[in-house]
Amino acid sequence: MIKKFILVFIFIGPLLYSQSASVQTTASANGATTTQVPNGYYNVTASATNGFTFTVSSFIDGGAYRLQGNMDGGGTWNNIGSITNNPSTAFTFTIDETTINAASNITFASGNQLFFQIQSLNADFSLHGTVAATVTSGFGAANAFYIDKTAPVATSVNDAYVKTGTTVTLTGSGFATPSNTNKTVSIDGNTFSPTINSDTELTFQVGAGNYTGIVIVTDIAGNSNTAGATLTVDNISPVLTSVTPNTAIKNGSTASIVGSGFLSSPASPIATLTINNATTGVGSFLVIDETNITLTAGTGDVSTSAIRVTDEAGNTSTATNVTIAIDNTNPSISSITDTGGNAKALGKEGDDREIRGSGFTNGGDPTVTIGGSTLATLGISATYTSTKITMTLGSTEVTNGSVVVTDAAGNVGTGSTFTIDNTLPTVTNVATQYIKNGATSIITGTGFTDNGNATAVSLGGTDINGTNAIKSIDSNTQITITGASTDFTDANVTVTDAAGNESTDTGKLLTIDASDPAITNIYPTANGNSDPDIVKSGATITVIGSGFTAGSGTSSSSADLQVLINDSWPTGMTVSIASTSITITAGSGEVNGALKILDNAGNSATDAGPVVIDNTEPTVTSLSPDTDSDKLVHIKTGGSITVAGTGFNNTPIGSSDATVKLGPTNWTTYGSVTVDNSGQITLADGSGGNA
Structure with a gap:
């Protein structure tokens, strides 16, 4: 009997359990993908359609069914809902969260598991059999659902702007439940595999590209946050193209920087602005828009250096030609x-x-x-x-x-x-054209003391230096020049003012003649004698010497009184001057005295002479012995005649005695002539013969 029972049990068992049942979330039944609702999980998406859908087959026609469930897959099974008649032998039905949660010992909440079985009942509601509701790829490799109706929360990231390769730490919740594995992080469609540090922290390394968006964490149940922390992945450096002004600004002044990549997504905001790789001199900066930044200078000094901006992701501009200086120091x-x-x-x-x-x-x-x-x-x-x-x-x-x-x-x-000062001084007049050593000439004009005393006075291009001549700046309109030992001949006077302007006036001539003329000899041409120098009107005297035309020269004009006899210019006298000789032609005026030669500068030479111009003929008033007063006398050898009259010599000039002739023959042919004084001559007969 025992063996037969066993055989019957084995035979009947397959018949009883040929019935089947499966369960899936209603969302999945309605077409949700496994990405939206992963197998074995009941998530937020599933909860939105509220419940599960069961599919059964080979149930008793005219019978009924009862749904049971628990949270551990064993032990006590709890009735869910009521007994329901089978609509056929194969059918589907749904059950919602509220009904499940109303069952004893079942809490429909995140973190719990759900197992289902279905009792097949006969028409009298007696138990026909029990079928487990199978779950495709059920949780924990069992016919179970893991309930997770809570999406992860992405609260914050440690750095909202990063470059490729950066490891980002995300803080939030729901990261480790129910498992640390199979989580994903995505940003703007770019997906990364995180490392779950705890339920409230995960890290991930960002990949290539430039993008920005919410950090979306998708848990193993398929739940994802729809809001939360944002992250920008930015590998693009901002670009600087110009700065105005591009010279220098001081504290409080501004400069406008033009470029690109300052604001627009996925560009990260500009974090720092430096000059010469430092913030010295940078008071503040304001990003106006995608292409404009305003820099306000601060304290400190920075020499002309490149401006660089760095965004929050750490990208730095590279231009080296966008430069400025910060200068707060007065020149x-x-x-x-x-x-x-x-x-x-x-x-x-x-x-x-x-x-x-x-x-x-x-x-x-x-x-x-x-x-x-x-x-x-x-x-x-x-x-x-x-x-x-x-x-x-x-x-x-x-x-x-x-x-x-x-x-x-x-x-x-x-x-x-x-x-x-570009105004030239002027020289209007040279008061004395010819001066000698120690003599002065007054120069008049304008601009001699404008902005300081004139720095130079020159004669013919040679500066007066105190040795060759002496200058005195008397006033803005007067300069005094004093001659010295250096000769200047017809030198144009120019004045250089304190600014260096030089007068251009011409014809303002000055001669400094420091040399006296010299008389070496005087030759009268009337009688061939060397001394005394006695001539009459029309006769000439030749003066031999030097310096008569050099320097200031000697004037031949009677008005200038530069050739003087006894300090006078005799009436009718004329003069002809050469460099080494002066020819004097006597006139009607008589004179007796020293010869003085002067030049235009006042230098002089004197020869004691004397030089005599004598135009008065001698007179004979009587002869003796002349007993009959007929002015006829007879003498013999050894005898003498006394001649009385006037003008027989020029007392007290030696060798100025008159000559005596008897007819055309000099008396000296017959005897001797003795001029006793200007009024008497003694003639002595000699051995000269008869007349």
Whole structure:
């Protein structure tokens, strides 16, 4: 009997359990994919369609069924809902969450498992059999569903802007339930495999590309968050193309930076702006839009350097030609000099002058004004270094103009005054054209003391230096020149003022004649004698010497009184002058005295002479012995005659005795002649013969 029972049990068993039942989420039954509702899971998507759908077959026609479930797959099975008549032997039915949750010992909540079985009942509701509701790829390899109706929460990321390869930490919840595996993270369609550190933290490494979006965590149950932390993956560096101004700015001033990639997704926001790879001098910056940033300068100084911006992802611009300087230091003017470094706050057109100091060119060339006018306005060209501004002066004048240097950033430095003087001094008159050593001539004109005393007075291009002559700047209109030992002949007087302007007046001649003329001999041509020098009207005297035409020269004009006999110019006397001789032709005037030769400068030479011009003929008033007063006398050898009269000599001049002739023959042919005085001659008969 026992063996037969066993055989019957085995035979009947297959017949009883040929019935089948399966279960799936209603969402899956309605077409949801396994991606939307994974096998073995009841998730948020499944919950939206509220429940499960069961499919049974080979149930008893006219019978009934009862659904049972529990949370562990064993032990007590709990009735879910009520007994329901079979509509046929094969059919489907659904059950909702509320009905399941109403069953004893079943809690329909996330984190729990659900197992189902179906009792097949006969028409009298007696048990016909029990069939497990199978689950395709059920949870835990069993016919079970894992209930997970809670989507992960993505609260925050440790860095919202990253580059490819960065490991991001996401904080939230629902990351480890029910398993740390098979989770995914996606951003804008880009999917990554995370490492689950805990239920509230996971990490993942971002891949290639540029994108931005919500960090979506999909758990093993297929639940995904629809909101939460966002992440931008940005591998594109911002681009800088220009900055205006591109010179320098100071604290509080702004510059406009133009470029691209400053805002638009997936570009990450600009995080830092540096100059010369540092934030010194950067007060603040404001990203206006995708292509514009406004930089506001702060404190500190930065020489001209590249601007760089770095976005939140760490991408940095690479342009090296977008540069600026931050300059909060005023330029300093230490001196104004000539190119040799000598202080010179005065100049004329064409001169080079240097403004020396520091801080002139940080960020670009400065603006320089003199007396409020720019260099361009004044016709000045300039070159610039940080310590020197070299100006080539122009044609526009300025007097005692304050020098101001404003650097590219707008910092201002002030210095001393500067004058541009392009007005030439003038020489209008030379009072005395010829002067000698120690004598003076007054020069009149204008501009001799404008902006300081004239720096040079020259004669024929040679500067008066105190040795060759002496100058005295008396006033703006007068200069006194004193002759010295150096000769100047018909030298044009020019004056150079303090600015270096030189007068151009011509015909303003001055001769400094430091040499006296010299008399070496006097030759009268009337009687062939060498002394005394006695001539009458029409006769000539030749004066031999030197310096008669050199230098200032000796004038032949009677008005100039430069050839004098006894300090006078005798009436009718004329003079002819050569370099080494003077020919004097006697006139009607008589004179007796020393010869003096002067030149135009006042130098003189004197020869005691005497030089005599004698136009008075001698007179004979009586002869003796002349007993009958007929002025006929007879003498014999050894006898004498006394002649009385006037003008027989020029007392007290020696060798000025008159000559006596008897007819055409000199008395000396017959005897001797003795001029006793100007009024008496003694003639003695000799052995000369008879007459």
